[in-house]
Amino acid sequence: MTTRVAFRRAAAAIVAASLALQSVSLVVAHSPDPPISWPLFEADDVLQFRWKEGEVPPLKMRDAVVAAAADAAASVASRAPTIAYASGGASTVEYGPNVFCGVNGLACADGWHAPDHFHVAFRTHGHQFDWGRLWWCQLQSTITNGCYDVENVALDEFGHVLGLGHHVNYGDESDYLDAVVQTFSRARPKAGWNADKYGRCDVAKLQLRYDMVNSARKYSTCLDLATALSLAASDTSIRIGDTVTFTATVKVADSAGYERLRANAVSERKVVLERRLPGSVSWTTVATMPASTLASGTYQINVSPTVSYEWRGYFLKPADEGLRASSSAPFVVTVSGCASQPCPQISVESTQQEAER
């Protein structure tokens, strides 16, 4: 090892140690993107944009912007508006040396006319900033490190249009990939430079602001929503051999902070029916409750108990979405003597099985 290499390694170690000592955890980070402070466009709306006259982007940039609009539509996972190109669109996308971006902005958006229309602008390929020269990857004949991906940057700008502010990251930016709408734009080849779909914390805020498409869609894992489970029985005092229909209803908790998601029905998840002897501590799972056609978020099962039990429903936290587990308030179904002899054993049958008989 040469003296110079040894010195460099020592210096690098000192810098690394110094950074580690100074590092702190940013506890306010890592939640859904904050809202941007302009009026929200209508859910399910279609926002059409055109190229601004006299400031039309080059063909390859136009293609990338249109692709970004498609990326947005494909990844919002909510009722957020769709953004699409149309020659007569009310909104504009522009490109050139005199766009309305500030001194350090490689691209920008304004929502001054929201919720009617928006403006997005891209700075010219080759523009010289204080921080360096801007290269758009799509406009390079040979893509080089340090270029910016038009599609990714356009997706960021469209995220602002849809109502997203910059994601609040951890101090070390280790959660950068959780959002496309970011304070620090990244050039090739840094992780996230060409992300072409919204991150989970972008999606979380879009879901909060615009609502889900339907009750079966998955909630972003960047959310942590409490749920409320209620359980009802068709009868709470029966004779042995009688059948009780248990109906569970799962909803997102009715919390103001949940914006448009509050009290949403939650369908096509796993809800189990549990029982225990009165006075007992532990619960025993009886069966998974099949989805009911009664209403969104309902689950139903028929049971013929032979003993008096306490019953409750339990909603299991899905592994791949931001919903918490919940259980219903327990209640007793009292079972008295047989309606007919001999007394039957316990059976568990779903509504569907009952219907098939």
Place this chain on the structure above:
Amino acid sequence: MNSSRAVHSVVVLAIGVAVGACTAAAPPSASTSPPSPSPSAIEAVATPAPTPTVAGESVVPATPAAVSNAPFAFLVIGADRHTGKVGGFTFGRYSESAPWLPATALDSINVASGAELRVELDERGTIDGWAARIATAADVTADAVVGLAEGRGPAAAFDAPSAGDWVVSVTITYGGGLGSGAYFWHLVAK
């Protein structure tokens, strides 16, 4: 919260009271070092327009011109005020994308390691929350960025980093739900 953070919070709170009083009285253009902001910083804040802010409400500035530029931010070191350069931000009805600003785009500021640093905004903005990050000046794309400190407004204060050549970025969440912006300074700590 660990003890050092707890102590830090108390210090920040105490400073916040003092800074809050000072901010109300001192005009934000009272820069002492360097004597004037860089040309690009001047261009970025050509005509700052006073904007009333109501706590807890989103108050959008009255004109498009007022939202085209983020508020000025100043790094206060003792009696000196250093204008920061803004990178990516959203403010009012405007948003801008920019990268981590490298040291080459910033004027260098000498500072004593451990010195108290405060960040203040001009009259168009208040601080609801803030987070300071650092990367070495040689790390132009902030590949090894780390969190330095964070806190809630109305004041933003933290200690200067250990000896070295650093770029410090402070991301400020503006009060009144007006957005957030990243400001940069190049610090040479000794």
